[in-house]
Amino acid sequence: MNSLVSISLAGATPVPAPAMQAPDRRALEAYASWLHMERRLLCLELWPHMGVDAEKYIWADNAGHDWHFRGEGDWRDLPQPSSRAARVLDLVRVDWKDPRYGNISPRDNGLRPALPDNWPASDDPIFAAIEAHKHIHERLAKEVSKHSELEQEIPLEKRQSEVNPWEDEFIVETDDPRWIASERALLKAFDAEIEAACALCEIRPKTRPGLMALLNYALTHDKDGHGWPRALESGDSRNITRSWHHFLIENVTVALTLGLGEV
Structure with missing residues (x-):
């Protein structure tokens, strides 16, 4: 996908x-x-x-x-x-x-895992997929922030290069090297975030807690209505283009049809 x-x-x-x-x-x-x-x-x-x-x-x-x-x-x-x-x-x-x-730092980093420590063990792969998307999204947010800072710092004439998923790289050799590197890093981060989002539609939840965690994350992650990709290709013989939510519903439907475990 x-x-x-x-x-x-x-x-x-x-x-x-x-x-x-x-x-x-x-x-x-x-x-x-x-x-x-x-x-x-x-x-x-x-x-x-x-x-x-x-x-x-x-x-x-x-x-x-x-x-x-x-x-x-x-x-x-x-x-x-x-x-x-x-x-x-x-x-x-x-x-x-x-x-x-637990001999850990008394400072709390604010991160909250999908399941707390000592939770009953589960072989449901959806939990790892959710955590992977969280971490990749955090890296994307850092790249976006860094890119915005460079926009303010580097003069326009030194940031003419452009890297995007629709066209070949447009690189101006006289640009500030930091801008070129940031353009490439930002595209890489966006691609990784999209792949992680697609994985949530492809990895089938095997347990009821896993399914509930997936649905809850789908809601809570989307804080502004733009949290998930809007157009994805199915990547199969259907050759269709649909929203991320469409493929999520497909995944949930398959999971419920095949049956779920409790833990």
Whole structure:
């Protein structure tokens, strides 16, 4: 498939979330685990006669629920769980900095994998394809940024060269070498990003979590309506040209027809 184009918390009142440094990832993972077990044990304490069914407790219509959802605004405008994770863990004396649980840098780079650590192992290849596209897209964004900086820095007469997928290279030897290199790097990055996007339409999800991850990524990656290629060739005997979303739907249809595993 080739492209044609391309610490008192109980009484706290929610307020708009302030800008803050990214929290330590170890605290967030430990907090997620602690909250899971805390809720499980609390439900068993409330309804011991129900056993594991106690966890089916509906958590709405009380002050705890309304602290998060007040019927106005957007929950994303309120302090996120990450803003209080470390404080809660420190309050209950969870030593989330213990090096036994990962001797990593306390600085969080902000990256979030498709699956968290300790997730049940899966042989679904779609997860690797999603991660590959993320990294390639990040490299493309860096090349675009670098290219824009050079446009501002290099005089127009020193950046006449042009490299694009539709025509042969047009290189002016007297151009600034940085401009020529950036033109070539940018085309290479665009091609790599398109190939990675095509792979998401060609690699069949084998599990339900994999299919859900693919569909979620297809939505969340496209932030401006231009996140995916608009015209791709099928590369088979049909010889058709369609949008990336068309081929994605084909892939999903095949996956559902052949059947999915749970893990």
